[in-house]
Amino acid sequence: MTLFRTFYSVLILQAVLTLVMVHAQDDQSGFISIDCGIAEGSTYTDDKTGINYVSDAGFIDSGKNQEILSAYKFNTLDFQLKTLRSFPENTRNCYTLKPKQGKGNRYLIRARFMYGNYDFKSLTPEFDLYLGNDKWSRVSVGSSTIDNEIIHLTSSNYIYVCLVNIGLGNPFISALELRLLDNTMYADGLRSLNLFLRKNYGASEIVRYADDKYDRKWNPVANISGLTDVQTSSPVSLGSSTKEKVPSKVMSTAIKTTNTSFDFVSSWKSTNETDEFFIYVHFAEIETLKINETRQFNIYINDVYRDGPLSPLDHTTSTYFFRANNATSYELAVSSTRNSTLPAIINAMEIYNPIRLQQQQTEDQDATTMWSIKSTYGLKRNWQGDPCVPRDSVWDGINCSNNVADNLRIISMNLSFSGLSGEIAPALANLTMIQSLDLSNNNLTGSVPKFLASLDSLKILKLEGNNFTGPLPAELLEKAKKGLLLSIEDSGDQDGDACHTGSCNNDTRKKVVIAVTTSTIFVLLAIFTVLWIIKRRKTQDPSKREDFIGPTNPRFTYSEVKKITDNFSNVIGKGGFGTVFSGLIGDTRAAVKMLSESSAQGYKEFQAEVSLLMSVHHKNITSLVGYCDEGSHKGIIYEYMANGNLRTHLFDGSRNVLSWKKRLQIGYDAAQGLEYMHHGCTPPIVHRDVKCSNILLNENLQAKLADFGLSKAFTNGDATHVSTIIAGTPGYLDPEYYIKNRLTEKSDVYSFGIVLLELITGRPAISTDISVIHWVKSMVEKGSVENIIDPRLQGGFEFNTAWKVVELAVTCADRSSVKRPTMKDVVMELKNCLDGAKPNNLNQNMSLSFESMEGPNLR
Helix, strand or coil: CHHHHHHHHHHHHHHHHHHHHHHHHCCCCCEEEEECCCCCCCEEECCCCCCEEEEHHHCCCCCEEEECCHHHCCCCCCHHHCEEEECCCCCEEEEEECCCCCCCCEEEEEEEECCCCCCCCCCCCEEEEEECCEEEEEEECCCCCEEEEEEEECCCCCEEEEEEEEEECCCEECEEEEEECCCCCCCCCCCEEEEEEEEEECCCCCECCCCCCCCCCEEEECCCCCEEEEECCCCCEECCCCCCCCCHHHHCEEEEECCCCCCEEEEEECCCCCCCEEEEEEECECCCCCCCCCECEEEEECCEEEEEEECCCECEEEEEEEEECCCCEEEEEEEECCCCCECCEECEEEEEEEECCCCCCECHHHHHHHHHHHHHHCCCCCCCCCCCCCHHHCCCCEEECCCCCCCECEEEEECCCCCCEECCCHHHHHCCCCCEEECCCCEEEECCCHHHHHCCCCCEEECCCCEECCCCCHHHHHHHHCCCEEEEECCCCCCCCCCCCCCCCCCCCCEEEECCCCHHHHHHHHHHHHHHHHHHHHCCCCCCCCCCCCCCCCEECHHHHHHHCCCCCCEEEECCCEEEEEEEECCEEEEEEEECCCCHHHHHHHHHHHHHHHHCCCCCECCEEEEEEECCEEEEEEECCCCCECHHHHCCCCCCCCCHHHHHHHHHHHHHHHHHHHHHCCCCEECCCCCHHHEEECCCCCEEECCCCCCEECCCCCCCCEECCCCCCCCCCCHHHHHHCEECHHHHHHHHHHHHHHHHHCCCCEECCEEHHHHHHHHHHCCCHHHCCCHHHCCCCCHHHHHHHHHHHHHHCCCCHHHCCCHHHHHHHHHHHHHCCCCCCCCHHHCCCCCCCCCCCCC
16 A cells, blocks of 8 residues: 555656656747737637737737638648738838847847738739848748848847838738847847758657747758658757757757768759858767777758868757858868768758848837836827838827937827827826927826926927816926926816916916026026127127137037138038038137037937036047037037048048058057056046047047047946946947946947958958958958958058957957957057057957967967
8 A cells, every 4th residue: 555655656656757857858948839810819829839829919919810711721731820910001011029138139130931821812912921020031922931030139129020111012921939048149240140941860850949948940851862850769869069059959960871872962042142140050979889880971052161070960050150252153062081980971051141120219218108008098090110210200299309310209199189188198108308298289187297297308388278286296387487397277177276376377278388487587598688788799700719619618609600611611420410510719720510400319419428528638549629508509619630530431431541651640649548547547537439430630630539428437336337227339239238238337348359350451341241350350360361351552561460350350340348448558559559669468368369260269
């Protein structure tokens, strides 16, 4: 009896453990699985995969539910492909996904399409697929299933998948799937990976979830003439070189050639010679080898040796990664060596096209607010996708900032005559950059909340035509006295002191504007006006004032700036901030940068830059002459830099080729400016936007850092890093800062490394979607510095110094911040290179370390 109870207990324990294992395997917490076109509120569990699918009704507001024709509903067709949502209206229709794991994570996103002649037209459409503001792919639907899949590192909590009509038929979608990946998988900085193919050799059926916990689709390849299928029933473990976590079921099958005289060859074509391919090849030995048997092979791409000799590990996965480009057709060959007694084998392969998505989007805080407002008031407007991008699809009633460096912010919103009811939504308090808010002519009730007074940028607030009760908050009235244009009316239902006696006209239903209205304020204004006129009469003409240049009197009036610039007649530059003009102060030339009046974020940068330049002085930092801050007119006056910015001398068709020594000198100058900011200022300052166009050159080609609107000073509590909104320019942006949102001085070091590479190569940070750092690394593999240095120099450089500078630049641009040098180290090394001296031994973190790179050493 005791033995029976023990046996019974063991059975129960085994059952519990089995349930726990099943539960662990069935973790779909990182999944969003949408069956497009099924009835709102519908859910089901797919019989094939065990994945839980939901209706798309909660993710999009537009479109029509459709079914494919019964003739196309064959038994093997996935259930979610039998319905679809079509979009006969609107040019752009967007699904909004908000994975609970949020931004900074890597996701697999898969959009699926099955036409099935749902519209009885027998005309398959063609349309574009977007991720937010970035084009993902052109969808050309045929008679069979089409899957578009991308691995995407998102910088926002929101992912917008948009279908765009290009005039070749109505867009539609059958299923939309999102899967959370491990961040170490398929890691390549800021680029997304568009799936080109994924093959499972020797298999007879598709492998998906739950065999692959990330639900990748491994397509079977078997029964190929001249090749032999191989299988094992034993599990295949992951090797140390495999970050991609290929499932055991995929690796338990393979194909091999019939003998060692034949190569395994996989070929594919590219539509564009500039396309780049990322190739992941997965190997495992799944046969039992005899003592005298060996399997050994080399890998070639387009007949060029890439790796080997390799021998796959016994029931253990090894992954090899390669890049390939600059061709229209490719062949990957696995070729047995002379020492091999067994033919070549391959288990699986993945190929991706890397694409760089700019990910310009609305700041998450503002986007969350807009979705909350839409939900709170049940608004039926065509509000979908990102509120601020693309520019021609901004949400109705919304205006956004136009700064390209940061995420976009909402600066005005008009919800008048929108049928709003209830109280003013508390979420509005999060629109911290809003300048104009119009809630007039709705059915809003309750009291006017005082949080509206805490919106520092708010200049116009329209509340008339509602049914508010109670007095206006004293804080809001005080803000109105300081310039807020506040319009409201006494409806007769408010308390008697709703407008605070003396501040509002109490005639029923009579609109009033609360601003600076009392007679006392008018008297004060008159006094200030008289005093200002007297002061102006005492002021000399700006062209004759000797004290303009200097820290004692840096403020200029707008009329003075107009005289300096000859009424803004000579434009010398334009940017996201505004326009730059040249001018004269006496006989001294100056540069005047005027803030665009529509740039809300620009005013914040204007304040930051003026504050920094008034306190920071260095020979390699552009000097502040003065500034203008008069009403809507904001401008900064700098010393004039006769040779413009560095970019115009390296790219943009420049005919003047900078010599090798001058390039090193420019790099050295800029490095000294950064070193001063990092190590000579208290607290330290991070520039945040180091790039060629922000390095200016004077008449002697001396380099000086400029444009400090994004700069960030570390407070005492920040110590090693500070968390801040991601800012910078694609191509120069530190990938570690982008992913972890942790700003350090090493973020500037990365950007400077890219600038140094541009100086060395004459190539821009990003060209034809290839970054200069990846291009240089690929050239380092070939071991020839001559092919890295700008060909316009025609060999006019010193060989050993060139290697030193290349090594320094690549180390600065290392993906890991701890491996980058400090700017003190950089200055020292560049000084040695200029002097032709032997470089100092930097710390061990300075050594070159290219992950997943093979080939000759640097020297």
